[in-house]
Amino acid sequence: MNGPDQIWPEAVRTLESGKPFALATVVNVRGSTPREVGAKMIVRDDGQFGTIGGGCGEAEVFRKARILLEEGSGARLAEVDLTGDFDQKEIGTCGGIMDVFVDIWSPARDLPIARQLADAAGRSAPVALLTVVDPGARAELPPGARSFIDPAAVENGGGATIELPEAARAQITACTTDAIPSLFEFDSTGSLKPITHLDASGAPRLFVDPIVGAQRLIIVGAGHIAIPLCAMGAMLGFHVTVIDDRASFANRERFPQADAIIVKPFKAAIESLALDGHCYLISVTRGHAFDEEAVTAALLQPCGFVGMIGSRRRVKATLERLGEAGIPQERLDEVHAPLGMAIGAETPEEIAISIIAEIIRERRTGIRDDFTLGARFGRLKRNST
Template structure:
């Protein structure tokens, strides 16, 4: 499971044991920081779960969270907003990872008040279902919504905007739904007209500030083809927190003995297996089958669903020919740009393990930066021109 999955599952387990905790969430960053907006850690009486980057900055947030936790109901507001300045952290600067500022919101969660919302968050994350945690970071002039007020929304349910202690106007709810669909954690501030705008500074203009924290759910790595590359790829995917599915039409290859780290193993013809999965934008599907025709079948099936990442190994010549055939098969040509092929960052890998590392590197690059090679985009462009 990814970080969000684990955090919400752990939050639920903690509250079910009757333990309160302080949740520290990175709500804004400026400059280079070790963790991104949305990173979290749970601070309990017995320690912490999760991380917001380690080092002196995390230690200071941990200290403030423990103070808040010890104060409990006696705390005036039950929240803290901590600025973690890493620009002067010599050790961090030396390794070249930091030099920025993180704004971290810390608030108390209690079994009596928050068990139900934690249950919704854990359930949505575990099922990769749409949803978001909305937290008031600064109430501005909205005294009826104190800092730390929070609610869970399901973007499919328009009535959810009135749920809990946060009453959102319809226009703001629509904006939050858009952010939830994009799966981008964002700090928003309402202007005088009630419109929400992203903010990247601490100074408030008096409008309510909301942190929109979408539930990304378990990001899935779907490995189609259970050959030599698939084995190390499965290990790496599990190590990085993906929910890993391995697919092959041969039980002698796709089995628990060869893939002990896989969350799911499916033995079916390739197309039938992919059709049986509900692929979405959080899925990373890679085709590493034993033959060109199988890869073509796999990519065609994956492109008929809203799969976020579709990768295929092969030479440029083979990839170009395959994409051209797929473009003539009825698959929307526009979707060919979603294919990552030839698959893998160019590191000169030759062994199955090295090739697996190059594939995982491309997946990480896509997940973290959105950058990619443009070969398949060029093929798609040519096919689009040809189709006119």
């Protein structure tokens, strides 16, 4: 899958082969659109890598990107109006507008920054790409001027080749650390203000594009539910790790799509992983004692998503014990349990779909509620014998 974490390694491969490319990045959206801010695709003379949503809108951006490639330099902002999907007779399910910035990357100029970005994506490091979308009245900032942003360096007054006021550096640091792609313009005080419309104002516009590496799906327990979970996680572009203390269950034959398989006691395995905010850990072990062990180990790290299956009664008792053991209540409140959206799932495959659906909702919207599969039906089957 051409996931977001693969864009920058592909950019490096292209530039190292001596070929330029046009990078198309969604910098702003209005209404319902097929892709979110920050989505991007690489356009080369032999085709494209990645997608900004497909259809006529992507085809039009591809056409404009190829023109820039033929010209060999430059940058432009393209408005993709999906309210009528160009020449289509009917309006599709997406009825919004995307603002897409297209600029040329060349081997001689841009290979070093592409390598920095690819390295950061591989490590899920909190850095960002800063790009001038519109220079406004500042002629010294050409469209497409770019800089690699490391929050630690920015806080110390460095790390950016684009000159920034102190207030702007602080805002960019916050966006980078929080991994929130944002389109800004300078105001009269030198601060940055977010914008959603690109009407000409004479003020410079910058796009802060945090680098998000491969999000990790850690499946604790290698029973029946774990098999479809691994397959679906890989299909969605997650880096998938499967953990179990039994080699007869956690092996390559059962999990051919897994990126990593760890055969260790659950606690030791989780402690060996550097969990962060890009991690989704789900406990589907063969017993509640193991789930409690796994969830405890995950909550002691800054894991972004922690979930476990089980009945409401079992979940309540488990979380109470964790609270008594000293896990802060705010962390316990973040646990997704009982895990799985309310779709009436019964089979391991259906339960896996319900779990993946809850992960997607959290991943895309940040919204969660208590009306889960477990809350509605009162139970979830164990996933293993």
